[in-house]
Amino acid sequence: MDLATILAFAAAFFLFAASPGPDNMTIVARTISSGAPSGIAYGAGTVVGILVFLMLAAFGLSIIAAKMAIVMTLLRYCGAAYLIWMGIRLWTAVPVVPELQPVSGRRGLLTIFASGVALNLGNPKMPLFYVALLPNVVGASLTSAHLGILVAVILAVEIVVIGGHVLLAGRARSLLRTPRIVRRVNRAAGGVMIGAGVAVVATR
Numbered sequence: 001m002d003l004a005t006i007l008a009f010a011a012a013f014f015l016f017a018a019s020p021g022p023d024n025m026t027i028v029a030r031t032i033s034s035g036a037p038s039g040i041a042y043g044a045g046t047v048v049g050i051l052v053f054l055m056l057a058a059f060g061l062s063i064i065a066a067k068m069a070i071v072m073t074l075l076r077y078c079g080a081a082y083l084i085w086m087g088i089r090l091w092t093a094v095p096v097v098p099e100l101q102p103v104s105g106r107r108g109l110l111t112i113f114a115s116g117v118a119l120n121l122g123n124p125k126m127p128l129f130y131v132a133l134l135p136n137v138v139g140a141s142l143t144s145a146h147l148g149i150l151v152a153v154i155l156a157v158e159i160v161v162i163g164g165h166v167l168l169a170g171r172a173r174s175l176l177r178t179p180r181i182v183r184r185v186n187r188a189a190g191g192v193m194i195g196a197g198v199a200v201v202a203t204r
Contacts (some may be wrong), residue, residue: 004147009150010153010156010157013157014161014203015153017157017158021114021139021199022199023042023046023119023194024161024194025192026042026083026196027039027043027046027162027165027166028100028165028189028192029090029169029189029190029192029193029196030042030112031165031169031170031173032101032173032189032191033090033185033190035170036166036170037055038108038109038164038167039117039162039166039170040162041109041112042112042113043057043116043165043166044116045112045114045115045116045118045120046117046120046158047155047162048117048121049117049118049119049121050121050158052065052120052121053120054147054150055147058168060155062134072124072188073091077120077201078118080119080195080197080201081199082115082198083115083193083196084193084194086190087191087192087193087195089190090189090193091190092185093186110200126164147160
């Protein structure tokens, strides 16, 4: 795998990862409502889901994964229900300025992380992405060295994408100084999360 191929894969994956969608909207909403740890936890969950599909593709199992319709649909619906539930909680939450708002505990962050994993494992586009792209990147064979390079590229791209979303949302969060503004932002973020959940359900 030469440098040009690696850069081409990085560019294609960056466009895939940075494009607007439920994951990026949820990262922003989680960061604004509960702080950077919450957004990062969800983003980390999405990365794990992405890497799981990469491993399946590496071992030639992505077609099987694509055909596991019932399991994938269940995961997608569970993740979507969680997003909608969290969106409703944000919409109805008592406004608290960020400095006084408690940071999500370890258990809460693990739940957010798990929802990110579940939604990506239930994403029907992930197997198709790898099935379409990998043969053009690594040819007929995928060695452990190639796999390591692809993992490194994916992690680097996701750090930039997730970090950028969390950074921008964190700056917006710093502007929340009064309960009235917090209420409006909570409702906007809640609406985004509800919309993301509905979008996930509507995905085919």
